[in-house]
Amino acid sequence: MIELAIEQRCRDLGGFEVGRVLPYAKRRMVGPFIFFDRMGPVEFPAGLPRSVDVRPHPHIGLSTITYLFEGEIMHRDSLGTEQPIRPGEVNWMTAGRGITHSERFERARREGGPMDGIQAWVALPEAHEETEPGFEHVGGADLPVWQEDGVWGRVVAGEAFGLKAGVSTFSPMAYVHLVMDAGARAAVPDDYAERAAYIASGSVEVDGRRYGAGQMLVFTPRQPVTLAAAEPAIIMLLAGEPIGPRYIEWNFVSSSRERIEQAKADWRAGRMKLPDLDNQEFIPLPGEPAAPPNPMS
Template identity: 55%
Template sequence: MPELIIQAREAAVSAHLSVKRILPFRRKRMVGPFIFMDHAGPMGSFPSELTSMDVLPHPHIGLSTITYLFSGNVTHRDSLGVEQIIRPGEVNWMTAGKGISHSERFEDPDLLQKGGLEMLQTWVALPKSVEENDPTFENYKPDQLPIYTDKGIWMRLIAGNAYGLKNDVAVHSPLFYLHLKLEAGAKIDLPTEHSERAIYIASGNLELLGRTYSNGQMIVFSKSEEATVLAKTNAEFMILGGEPLGERFIWWNFVSSSKERIEQAKNDWQTGKIILPPNDDKEFIPLPKSRSNPASSDVPPPEPLS
């Protein structure tokens, strides 16, 4: 049987944008290096003022954010001066290292008329050796992300390696991250290249080891477990994992192998040492009021986390 089943919890990341939060979870902080996962949407209706969905400039340290869309688009701006619209099938990979700030804005009025919005954001913790590297940002286009198809099976490799697929997305530790679609009745075996693995179901129903799971659930597998994924309905899901990095601390948008480093990051944000995006510097999210160990339970850490 799977090691653990995680049921997504609702969290708000801006005034009119709520998400399903999967990681971190009290009983499972990380899957390989993945320490955070949010699923926004699908959204087919929007507030009259799209700006009420915006996630204002906020800081990160010690992690890479991976933003991936099923539909819609989002404008990313960061303190490196990058401005990048991300569209479905692309990957925005931002490595915070010693410190970066960024915003996520919903500026396309077409979101109100067509396509809707559905996106996932995951965070990957960094190995200790690169936690203090300079921040970087890369956008990868769909033609850089290999796709595999078979009868009733479609998959795209977002990062890492699995099922014999590889791409040039720059990662800092062994991991894999896949987007899959299965037609009802199709099957696929769980990849075995990495020691920690999980499936997150975005839509539909999957059967594994004789039990059916549905959208909003993450199924975490033990190291040696083999399993075949059977689609009971048409289903869309993510498979992710990799090799563990060791203990990491998480507070608000900060991840580190050191509690002291997180305290420094708090001060850096309050004192302006982590600068704002130069093309989005008129507003920002202030440091939340401290509370003891905000990631110590299933209650989400102070918002927003994005």
């Protein structure tokens, strides 16, 4: 039933830690999900330095989805979007042929407070890799939820448990937030070829074996799986159909290595527009020196 258990690998971003889960050497993707990072949990002090912010940077070939359990992040992008994201909401940004954005911890800087959430990247099918960039924000009240037998669930993106989120996905997938009481049981949908569960807190048992916070369980295709909460637990389910292999380098995802090289050249040369409301700095390509403000700002 469990094909692989992945332990998140902690990385210090100069002010807080993230737990990297995907990509993993033995499992690059789950369905279209190609990147999965746990941000926090951390308690930020008021006066947090700006160096902790994620400065403007580019993406191609993917959609990003930021989902918070606690805290607030301010998103700004090259489409002119300025949108805070708060717990239970969805920021769904489609890079397609190219987008840039920043993520700022402005509320924490003013007030201090907790930060805890997930950033995931969903690779686009080849037919949509060069689609026009876009951004959608969906409030928590507009996402479908259910509650039954000690399990509360919200469909964040895609379709699962007979419910569908109002987010414009490009391939069959599901992304679900579960909150389980101790002793509760939840069946993992088996209508997708690839499925996994990330344990954000607490612990669950599968086939009599216990797994804990920070682990992602990748399940055998099409086999029935039931999660049994050994204690109160928060789970993120991710599932979908495979879309084929992808190259990933820095913030770029593509079915073509040449396309990634082109994106790197475009960023290096200043041909990717910076966010309209955040255009005074940016992150250079890894290993390359910082440069003056991007001329496309």
